[in-house]
Amino acid sequence: ETGVTQSPTHLIKTRGQQVTLRCSSQSGHNTVSWYQQALGQGPQFIFQYYREEENGRGNFPPRFSGLQFPNYSSELNVNALELDDSALYLCASSDDESPLHFGNGTRLTVT
Amino acid sequence: QKEVEQNSGPLSVPEGAIASLNCTYSDRGSQSFFWYRQYSGKSPELIMSIYSNGDKEDGRFTAQLNKASQYVSLLIRDSQPSDSATYLCAVYSGAGSYQLTFGKGTKLSVIP
Numbered sequence: 001e002t003g004v005t006q007s008p009t010h011l012i013k014t015r016g017q018q019v020t021l022r023c024s025s026q027s028g029h030n031t032v033s034w035y036q037q038a039l040g041q042g043p044q045f046i047f048q049y050y051r052e053e054e055n056g057r058g059n060f061p062p063r064f065s066g067l068q069f070p071n072y073s074s075e076l077n078v079n080a081l082e083l084d085d086s087a088l089y090l091c092a093s094s095d096d097e098s099p100l101h102f103g104n105g106t107r108l109t110v111t
Numbered sequence: 112q113k114e115v116e117q118n119s120g121p122l123s124v125p126e127g128a129i130a131s132l133n134c135t136y137s138d139r140g141s142q143s144f145f146w147y148r149q150y151s152g153k154s155p156e157l158i159m160s161i162y163s164n165g166d167k168e169d170g171r172f173t174a175q176l177n178k179a180s181q182y183v184s185l186l187i188r189d190s191q192p193s194d195s196a197t198y199l200c201a202v203y204s205g206a207g208s209y210q211l212t213f214g215k216g217t218k219l220s221v222i223p
Contacts, residue, residue, distance in 0.1 A: 031209065042115070042199050042213030043155065056210055090154055099145060100211060105154040 003027060004103035006091050012109045018079045021106045023091030025072040032074040033100065034066060035090040043090055049074060078108075086110045113138045115202050117214035125222050130187040132217050134200030137181070143203040144176055144183045148196045149216065155199055159185060190221045 003026030013019050025032050031050045035043035045058035049068035063079040072093070078085055086109050092100040114137040124130045132146075143162050147155035161167045161174040161183065173186040183202075187194055197216040203209065 033210065035211075040215070042201075042215045043211075045210040045212070048210060058210065088154070094209065099143075099157055099160050100209075101157055102154045 004091055004093050004101060006089075006103040006106050008106060009104065010107045010109075012111065013081050015081055015083060015110055017081050018077065019081060019108065021076040021078075021089050021091075021108070023074045023076070023093075023103060025074065025093035026101070029093035029095045029098075030072055031094045032068055032072065033092045033094070034074070034076045035092070035102075036060075037088040037090060037105075038084075039087070046076070081110045083110050113141075113202070113204060113212045115200055115212050115214040117198075117200050117217045119215055120218040121220050122217055123220045123222055124190050126190060126192060128190050130190045130194065130219055130221070132185040132187075132198050132200075132219065134183045134185075134214055135181055136183070136200075136202045136212075138202065138204050138212075139178075139181060141178075141181075141202045141204050144174070145201040145203075145211065146172075146174060146185045147199040147201060147213075149199055150196045187219075190219075192221045192223050195219055195221045 005024045033048040034046040037043040048056040052068045065077045068074045089106045090102045092102045146159040149155045159174040161176045167174045171188045175184045199216045200214040201211040
């Protein structure tokens with residue numbers, strides 16, 4: 001049990017729609033990271049938030065955006081969904097440079 | 112472009128044998144190295160971390176790191192069918208935000 005919870009577990013959206021994924025960090029962790037894992041690939045870093053500020057971003061377009069709240073929970077928003085956005089979205093929380101432990105993920109399917 | 116390379120497999124070993132999983136990385140400045148296990152349809156689970164050259168043992172798992180060769184490996188002794196999963200190698204470069212670069216994973220099958 002990592003203490004990181006994600007919702008929803010599964011989601012089906014249509015191309016062009018918008019989606020919001022949610023993550024509750026493990027207690028005491030002030031950093032949250034989001035990763036995208038396409039089928040058959042390793043997770044790809046999307047971005048990281050530290051104390052409500054984005055402090056790192058991977059090679060993802062601006063339609064991927066996020067928020068971190070004062071209680072350190074987080075949201076990932078994706079606008080104008082494309083078929084290639086279908087993937088497992090993973091959230092991980094950490095404290096400084098502690099190893100990342102992922103939540104159970106959200107499986108997004110775009111049709 | 113920081114890269115992490117793994118043999119995609121599948122790697123098949125008989126039950127009770129030693130499974131050897133390998134990973135190479137491109138960024139010589141990398142500082143921290145991790146192995147995650149991922150069962151089909153599940154999220155990755157951290158099983159080992161290693162930060163300095165040499166071996167680190169935890170139960171049936173041994174991680175080995177050779178920074179000069181930019182090589183990290185995971186040995187699983189007395190492999191069990193329950194070890195059948197995809198094993199992901201991840202590397203932290205130590206620069207900027209704490210982001211991990213993952214390999215594509217090696218699929219391991221342990222045959223009873």
